[in-house]
Amino acid sequence: MKKSFLFLLFIVSLSALFLFFITKKLEDAKPEVVVVLKELDTQYWKIVEAGAKKGFRDFGIDGKVIAPSSKSAQEDQGKILNEILNEKPDVLVVAPVNSYKYKSILEKFVDNKIPVLLLDTNIPLENKSSYIGTDNYELGRKAGALLASELQPGDEVALIAGISADPVSGDRLRGAKSSLEAVGIKSVTEKVDLPNESSRIKKAIREVLQHHPNVKGVFATSDIMALSALEELEKQGYKIPVIGTDGTTEMVELVEEGELSSTVAQNPYDMGYLSAQAAMNVAKGKNVDTIIDSGVDYIIKGNGNERLTFLKKILK
The missing domain is CATH 3.40.50.2300 (Response regulator)
Structure with a gap:
């Protein structure tokens, strides 16, 4: 009886240890997040990209930012989204170039249980996780x-x-x-x-x-x-x-x-950063606000220097 009890205790302990390591591994696994922007040829979108990448680092995300060329954005963003759908990331963050043309593609992500967060451009997409951007x-x-x-x-x-x-x-x-x-x-x-x-x-x-x-x-x-x-x-x-x-x-x-x-x-850097934070929360199964407002600032002579210093630093 004593040997049976000790053997059973060993099996239970071993199982608990195994479950601990499996759970720990799952907790440590970085969620895969793809951010698809309208383009990366202009300063505005480069600032959004910088904010998103800072968010990837801060929140422990395996993330990437991709975008079509501004000259072919209307056609190429759809191709990019279809390729990403096949990759099955944990979360998609997207600034749709065309509000109506790509709605059906984004609905496929939702149907495949891939959360969709809209960035910069809010469209009437049912069951989107959130809109992050400007009112x-x-x-x-x-x-x-x-x-x-x-x-x-x-x-x-x-x-x-x-x-x-x-x-x-x-x-x-x-x-x-x-x-x-x-x-x-x-x-x-x-x-x-x-x-x-x-x-x-x-x-x-x-x-x-x-x-x-x-x-x-x-x-x-x-x-x-x-x-x-x-x-x-x-x-x-x-x-x-x-x-x-x-x-x-x-x-x-x-x-x-x-x-x-x-x-x-606008605050495009905050927009990118907040989208990464929201993506991490969604990947963990947490609820996020349906609208995350990145705010609007007035710029007058005297209050722009700090902003300029920051923007020039991240755009180097």
């Missing part, structure tokens, strides 16, 4: 209010925007218009469905000035557009406020140099 209507509203603060009721402004059907550009445009109209600023023209191409934006600005020479300000749904608009306005002899939305280094530098009085800024 783009609020961003537009704040940008519009900032532009209005430099003008007078009755002044005319121009609005330039990306694809109007895109939820990011569309929400920003609606937000800006709501603030401007609330204080009697007239949006005399909207140039929409513009690509982030300098030549196209400058042409649009020339058309604005041709038909509306009394325009007193410009709102743009991205910094790339704002910078090109500002360059063309100065070339045409106009010294008027131009408000962008991203807070890239060039825009912040113009504010600090006094070329622009102010701008608004």
Whole structure:
């Protein structure tokens, strides 16, 4: 009896030890997270990438960031997503290029029990785990209010925007218009469905000035557009406020140099970092907020230097 008891005790102890090591191994295993961005050719997305990679290191994630070329993003992001679906990562984080074109692909991830977190661009995807990014209507509203603060009721402004059907550009445009109209600023023209191409934006600005020479300000749904608009306005002899939305280094530098009085800024680094944190929590089976707002900052002369130092450091 004594020998049987000791043998049984040995088996139980051995089983407990085995379970401990198996559980420990599972706990130590790094979740595989793939972050798919719209592109990596511009500063904004490089900042998002830097934030995500810092999150990978801090939260112990086996992660990678990939993106199509900006010139072929519409076609290539779908190919990338299908390849990742076959790899079966633990979590997918994605900034969809096309809100409707890739919805069906993302639904396949959900059907295959792969959690999907949306980054930067929120689309009506059922059963997504979370949206991490900017409240783009609020961003537009704040940008519009900032532009209005430099003008007078009755002044005319121009609005330039990306694809109007895109939820990011569309929400920003609606937000800006709501603030401007609330204080009697007239949006005399909207140039929409513009690509982030300098030549196209400058042409649009020339058309604005041709038909509306009394325009007193410009709102743009991205910094790339704002910078090109500002360059063309100065070339045409106009010294008027131009408000962008991203807070890239060039825009912040113009504010600090006094070329622009102010701008608004997203927090793309935080966006990437928070997406990694949310992915880790989802991989562990924890609940995360359905919306994780990365915030919007006002940039005025004097408060941009710290931001510039940080951005230049991570962009080296």
